[in-house]
Amino acid sequence: MARQKEPRGWESWIDQQVREAQERGAFDNLPGKGKRLDLAPNPYAPDQELAFKILKDAGFAPEWIELDKAIRAKVSLARQLLARQWGWYQGRMEELAGRRDSWSEAEQRRALAGWQQATTVFEQEIANINSEIASLNLKVPAPRFQRAKIDPLEELRRLQEESL
Numbered sequence: 108m109a110r111q112k113e114p115r116g117w118e119s120w121i122d123q124q125v126r127e128a129q130e131r132g133a134f135d136n137l138p139g140k141g142k143r144l145d146l147a148p149n150p151y152a153p154d155q156e157l158a159f160k161i162l163k164d165a166g167f168a169p170e171w172i173e174l175d176k177a178i179r180a181k182v183s184l185a186r187q188l189l190a191r192q193w194g195w196y197q198g199r200m201e202e203l204a205g206r207r208d209s210w211s212e213a214e215q216r217r218a219l220a221g222w223q224q225a226t227t228v229f230e231q232e233i234a235n236i237n238s239e240i241a242s243l244n245l246k247v248p249a250p251r252f253q254r255a256k257i258d259p260l261e262e263l264r265r266l267q268e269e270s271l
Contacts, residue, residue, distance in 0.1 A: 171246040175254065178239050182257065185232045186266075192225035193266055226263060233259040 128134060148156060162168060168176075199218040203211045237256045244253040 171243060171248070171252070174239065174243050174246065175252075178236060178243060178254065181232070181236050181239075185229055185236065186262065189225060189229045189262070190266060192222065193270065196222040196225075197270060226259075229262070230259040233257050233262070 203215050240254050
């Protein structure tokens with residue numbers, strides 16, 4: 108029958124492994140070398156503080172925070188695309204204003220159709236984002252972290268008012 112090692116035997120084995128790793132230089136280029144340890148407590152998650160610290164140190168965040176970041180990026184992109192399309196539409200309509208020929212009327216209809224298509228695409232994108240917001244709101248640890256859904260008509264109204 109194999110004899111179990113004493114706790115001291117394990118301790119010396121561990122010390123030996125660490126010492127050999129130091130001699131190989133395994134600890135020479137670790138991230139954060141020479142920097143102070145961040146031991147500040149997380150007031151938002153006292154019961155999960157260690158888990159959040161490990162995630163933070165590894166460059167990650169809890170799933171709901173990562174999802175919120177992704178939602179914010181998608182909203183920003185959708186707003187930028189809509190604003191760019193609105194600027195094009197306004198510029199085109201100003202360019203065609205004052206002309207009264209059949210060609211310019213057809214161009215105005217095409218510009219309007221393009222703007223209507225852009226608003227439809229925007230509304231679809233916002234519907235997708237709103238479903239992600241609903242998912243996020245189920246994952247957040249407290250109601251104060253929930254996000255309100257986005258009203259696409261309010262977004263359109265705000266965009267048009269800002270350009271006046």
